[in-house]
Amino acid sequence: MSSRIFKRSARAFRAPRIASQRIVNLDQSSREGGVDRFRTTRWDIVLLSAQSQAVGYKEALAELYNLYWYPLYAFVRRRGHSPEDAQDLTQGFFLDLLEHKAFTRVDQQNGKFRSFLLASLRHYLANETRSALSLKRGAHIEFVYLDMQNIQNAENRYGREEPIEALTPEKIFDARWAMALLGEARKRLSLEYSAEGRAATFEALIDFLDPLNSKKLPSYDQVADQLNVSVAAVKTLIHRLRKQYTELVREEISRTVSNASDVDAETHELCEALIAAEGRILP
Amino acid sequence: MKTDPGGAANESGNVKNPTGVLEHEIRTCPACGTKFSATGAAGLCPVCMLRGVAAGASASSKAPDTASALERGFEQRDPISVSRRFENYELMVDERGTPIQLGRGAMGITYKAFDVDLRCPVTLKVINERYVGEESARRRFLREARSAASLHHTNVASVFHLGRSGPDYFYVMEFVEGETLGKLDQTFRPA
Numbered sequence: 001m002s003s004r005i006f007k008r009s010a011r012a013f014r015a016p017r018i019a020s021q022r023i024v025n026l027d028q029s030s031r032e033g034g035v036d037r038f039r040t041t042r043w044d045i046v047l048l049s050a051q052s053q054a055v056g057y058k059e060a061l062a063e064l065y066n067l068y069w070y071p072l073y074a075f076v077r078r079r080g081h082s083p084e085d086a087q088d089l090t091q092g093f094f095l096d097l098l099e100h101k102a103f104t105r106v107d108q109q110n111g112k113f114r115s116f117l118l119a120s121l122r123h124y125l126a127n128e129t130r131s132a133l134s135l136k137r138g139a140h141i142e143f144v145y146l147d148m149q150n151i152q153n154a155e156n157r158y159g160r161e162e163p164i165e166a167l168t169p170e171k172i173f174d175a176r177w178a179m180a181l182l183g184e185a186r187k188r189l190s191l192e193y194s195a196e197g198r199a200a201t202f203e204a205l206i207d208f209l210d211p212l213n214s215k216k217l218p219s220y221d222q223v224a225d226q227l228n229v230s231v232a233a234v235k236t237l238i239h240r241l242r243k244q245y246t247e248l249v250r251e252e253i254s255r256t257v258s259n260a261s262d263v264d265a266e267t268h269e270l271c272e273a274l275i276a277a278e279g280r281i282l283p
Numbered sequence: 284m285k286t287d288p289g290g291a292a293n294e295s296g297n298v299k300n301p302t303g304v305l306e307h308e309i310r311t312c313p314a315c316g317t318k319f320s321a322t323g324a325a326g327l328c329p330v331c332m333l334r335g336v337a338a339g340a341s342a343s344s345k346a347p348d349t350a351s352a353l354e355r356g357f358e359q360r361d362p363i364s365v366s367r368r369f370e371n372y373e374l375m376v377d378e379r380g381t382p383i384q385l386g387r388g389a390m391g392i393t394y395k396a397f398d399v400d401l402r403c404p405v406t407l408k409v410i411n412e413r414y415v416g417e418e419s420a421r422r423r424f425l426r427e428a429r430s431a432a433s434l435h436h437t438n439v440a441s442v443f444h445l446g447r448s449g450p451d452y453f454y455v456m457e458f459v460e461g462e463t464l465g466k467l468d469q470t471f472r473p474a
Contacts, residue, residue, distance in 0.1 A: 160307075182329050212313050213326035246335055268417065271330050275389045279309035279318035283327070 043113035044258040050103040058098050064113065064255075065094055067184050071176035072121055073154050078169045079125065083155050093124045112266060113256035114177050118170065157282055167276055174273035175281045181256070181270070183283065185248040192244065201227060201237060208238045209245055316387045316411065330389075369453050370446050372396045372407050386463065390414070390424060395458065404458040406440060410451050421451060428454040 046064060049057035069090060076086040076093075097120060193202035204223050207214040220231045227234065253270075254263050274281070307320045312328035319328050367374045367382065374382040375395045383395040385406060396407035408428075414420035425445075431454070432442040444455040462470070 178329060178333065182327070182332055186327075210327045210331060213310065213319075213321065213328050213331075215326065242335075245332075249332060249335075267333050268419065271333050274319070274329050274333070275317050279320045282307055282320050283322065283329070 042255040043116075044111070047103060047111055047116075047258065061098065062094075065097075065117075068113070068117065068177060068180050068256075069094070070154050070157070070180060071173050072117060074158050074176055075118070075121065075169055075173045076125065077158055078172065083158075087151050089125065089128060092128065093121055096124055111258040112262065114174070114266075118173055160282060171273050171276055172281070174270060175277035178270035178274050179281050179283055181252050182249065185245065185252045188248050188252075189241075189245050202241070205234075205238055205241050209242060313387070316389045316392075369396070369407060369409070369448050371398060371400045372405060372446075372455060373399055374407065375404070387411075390420065390427070393456075396455070398455075406456040406458045407453055408456065409448070409453045424452050428452065431456070 043064060046057055046060045048054075050061065072093065073086055073090045076089050077083070081089060190199075190202055193199055204218075204226050207217050211217050218226075220234045223234045224231045227237075229237070250263060253266050254260060257263060257266050307322050309318050310321050310326055311318050312331060317328055317330040319326070319330070321327070367376075373396060375397050377383055384392060385395055386393040389411070391408045391410055393406055393408045396405050397403075398405050410420060410424045414424075428442060428445050432445070435441065440456040440459055442454055442456050446453055446455070
């Protein structure tokens with residue numbers, strides 16, 4: 001395992017977030033309902049920047065890639081590579097993305113980040129050799145996105161996910177992608193409430209996002225007592241929570257597609273992958 | 284990935300195994316029939332979460348009140364909100380007025396219904412509410428109905444009618460009194 005690279009990565013892990021704001025405006029922030037939305041990097045803007053070699057696109061790509069690297073890692077593992085090789089290949093793939101001309105092949109009008117990454121990864125795996133990998137390890141590395149803890153967590157998670165022999169690796173990749181996307185939306189929702197000093201409200205209401213699947217759903221009265229508000233206010237808070245979550249999920253999907261009109265199609269594709277996975281992908 | 288009953292529960296009610304790793308269990312969403320992995324008491328069906336987005340978005344494009352439209356996206360999961368009448372078939376309800384569900388899968392939901400013309404119970408299958416208005420799902424549902432109608436066997440419920448409810452299809456099968464195969468399997472499975 002290339003521990004030298006990974007040690008550096010722990011330090012470099014968050015650096016791109018700061019740099020991208022300063023160098024090039026690749027982010028879209030919004031202020032809705034008095035709430036400052038956390039900045040989000042959109043794939044279509046990254047793509048345009050990459051194709052024009054704009055300064056800062058690498059950092060922005062790193063930020064997006066960071067959210068969705070686990071599905072790629074698991075895809076490589078499923079292709080039969082050892083954990084160590086999968087780590088190197090996933091990392092090497094990202095470096096290859098930064099250095100290579102893969103972006104010039106992407107159709108700006110019909111590009112999805114998910115499809116782009118998977119196609120590029122398959123291309124990379126087909127061409128990659130151990131010697132090339134070794135060279136890559138020794139090369140000057142400007143951006144590193146993995147750290148040891150992330151890798152260990154990924155391997156633990158991969159080991160606990162049940163095999164899905166009946167599904168293609170691509171379908172499993174899509175299901176993992178969907179879970180990563182929903183996880184990011186939930187994390188952002190939690191961060192937004194915390195930033196407003198309303199973490200307790202979030203915790204009290206989170207089960208109401210999907211009341212049918214909550215085993216211990218509290219009553220409105222209980223939540224009203226807990227938050228010291230009226231029952232009517234609880235209903236309003238739940239409504240707002242759902243609305244915010246829905247918007248965040250949609251925002252997460254829209255940042256990975258080039259056209260707003262692709263969001264629904266992307267949503268349906270991800271749903272089909274999740275249904276096919278039958279719960280064997282961990283949240 | 285079943286929850287380990289011997290595991291220790293943390294503050295949020297999640298169960299950990301002896302190595303400290305959160306255990307997951309596979310649940311079936313009562314709204315859409317999707318199997319998903321959940322931790323502890325909380326459970327978010329990923330398909331419903333995504334479908335809520337799609338439903339909210341399609342509704343919001345028609346209505347100016349985005350908030351209420353998004354809310355309707357979630358409300359579509361309410362199984363009681365399904366239409367009660369399909370041509371000459373009326374969904375039968377239980378004592379609480381809820382349509383009697385015989386089964387639920389990822390694609391469709393089957394109800395016990397009543398043929399008001401022939402005056403006999405039937406089984407009526409409708410497309411899952413999460414897919415209502417979706418063209419690809421409509422095509423799959425139609426294909427399923429046609430395949431089922433081509434089967435003729437004493438142990439297979441016959442399909443005898445395909446109809447439309449708005450833009451979507453439903454089909455009707457003979458109603459067979461008894462338990463589901465899954466329940467029978469559980470009942471007679473050796474200990």
